Amino acid sequence: MEFAGKKVLVIGTGKSGISAAKLLDKKCEVVLHDSNEKLNKEDVLAKLPADYRGKISTGALTEDEIKETDIAVISPGVPIDCADVNNLRNAGAVITGEIETGYLFSKGRLVAITGTNGKTTTTTLVGEIMKKISDSVFVVGNIGIPYTDNCELTNEKSITVAEISSFQLETADKFHPNVSAILNITPDHLNRHHTMEKYIEMKESICKNQT
Structure with missing residues (x-):
């Protein structure tokens, strides 16, 4: 799987998601997403390097976020049959995980x-x-x-x-x-x-x- 130049949605802001976002931010366009709309984005940013270039998204995925995603890297706690993942898959995104991503690099x-x-x-x-x-x-x-x-x-x-x-x-x-x-x-x-x-x-x- 080639990540370079791709738009990657990392789902989950726990350890796995933060780690994947840090790795991929150096290689492609990253959106770090969490479905918890009450999540404080500043708290998420505090877990990321100061030079993090990607975006942070919370709450429901927008149609544009779904449509523009080439690869979705989901954290282990995210079911592969949940609505967001199904919508991403149906829109043509490749669904993968943090373990697979780490292995590939x-x-x-x-x-x-x-x-x-x-x-x-x-x-x-x-x-x-x-x-x-x-x-x-x-x-x-x-x-x-x-x-x-x-x-x-x-x-x-x-x-x-x-x-x-x-x-x-x-x-x-x-x-x-x-x-x-x-x-x-x-x-x-x-x-x-x-x-x-x-x-x-x-x-x-x-x-x-x-x-």
Whole structure:
């Protein structure tokens, strides 16, 4: 996916959205959006670099914002079947996520870990093990450090260890770990995925691009 020269809508002003906006602001035209119309834009700006060039948008997406968006980078907390995302998709925007974006700008090897329980502990331990064999290790993802925070610091010898949730896998397309692990799958997040079958499908998709 090519971001250069594109109009990118980043949805969500939490850690993932802020991190993605900071990364992409250097490469394309960015609008950072949050559906909370009561959100103070000055508070959002305070989380961004002083030289941030993009726009900040709150409340309902306008028709122009939908029509002008080439790529929408959605935060994990944003359902892929919500009205805004459906409208963007129907208008021709490419829908992706922060994890996918970070992956596309990273180098080196990737270990990705998912599962209903134990992800954070396992990711932390694997990260510590990797630090014994590499001087360039990054632990990212659902563990609380956005992938887009560190992706441009990676090199061909880097090892990234990523904790990946089912929400993050919904927007993973080219995401291609060298090693992946599904620790376990028990009923969870069915209000988001609707059925156990769909939840399992999301978890299994962590390895869909591995050969």
